[in-house]
Amino acid sequence: MPTLRLDHLTEASARAFRIADNRLTEISTWDDQLLAEQLNDLSLLGLDFSLEQTGFEMGEIDLRIASLKDPVEAKDDPADVLPYQPTSPPVSQIGDIWRLGDHYLACANVARLLGPRRALASIGEPASNAAPQLSTATRRVRLLLDEKAQLLARVRRDVGYKAMMDFWLYFHVPLSFALLAALLAHVVAVFYLW
Numbered sequence: 673m674p675t676l677r678l679d680h681l682t683e684a685s686a687r688a689f690r691i692a693d694n695r696l697t698e699i700s701t702w703d704d705q706l707l708a709e710q711l712n713d714l715s716l717l718g719l720d721f722s723l724e725q726t727g728f729e730m731g732e733i734d735l736r737i738a739s740l741k742d743p744v745e746a747k748d749d750p751a752d753v754l755p756y757q758p759t760s761p762p763v764s765q766i767g768d769i770w771r772l773g774d775h776y777l778a779c780a781n782v783a784r785l786l787g788p789r790r791a792l793a794s795i796g797e798p799a800s801n802a803a804p805q806l807s808t809a810t811r812r813v814r815l816l817l818d819e820k821a822q823l824l825a826r827v828r829r830d831v832g833y834k835a836m837m838d839f840w841l842y843f844h845v846p847l848s849f850a851l852l853a854a855l856l857a858h859v860v861a862v863f864y865l866w
Contacts, residue, residue: 688834692827700819703812708736 678686711733714723723733764770768779782791 684834684838685831688831692830696823696827699823703816704736704739708740712737712740 678689681689711723711726711728714726715733715737724730726733728736764779766779766781770777770779
């Protein structure tokens with residue numbers, strides 16, 4: 673069972689992370705083809721544990737593996753058609769900035785941009801001589817990455833909101849008690865001096 677150590681987080685942050693992690697799996701979807709391939713590969717390895725430990729029952733595992741033998745015919749998707757490929761030399765060079773509607777595209781050197789840091793992901797188009805199914809796979813990966821990015825943005829926003837509320841509670845509650853104590857002292861002083 674893969675684990676993630678949370679000892680660098682506070683108790684409240686760890687609890688929030690556990691909730692967010694469970695929510696991510698609750699609202700995510702499977703790539704059925706990839707899942708079937710992974711289950712098939714695992715079934716051929718002669719594991720020292722049951723495949724049912726993956727959380728799937730054996731009947732469902734068998735059905736998913738069987739789906740690999742009868743692949744659904746891929747429909748021709750107009751998005752898979754490669755655009756016109758010019759034969760002239762490229763006109764872009766490092767430093768160019770292109771305006772694409774409301775967006776800008778900068779031609780730059782990634783090593784100079786990131787320095788020693790590494791990018792978490794890179795999305796690109798396959799070479800024009802690559803297998804046609806790569807375009808579909810690339811699109812699927814893009815969709816999955818977009819979903820995960822949206823989920824992570826939502827989690828970051830929620831964790832930020834929780835941190836703000838924790839900050840507010842840690843200072844608001846003691847400050848309220850201090851103000852109430854001062855008010856009580858004032859009332860007692862008024863009656864004492866009266």
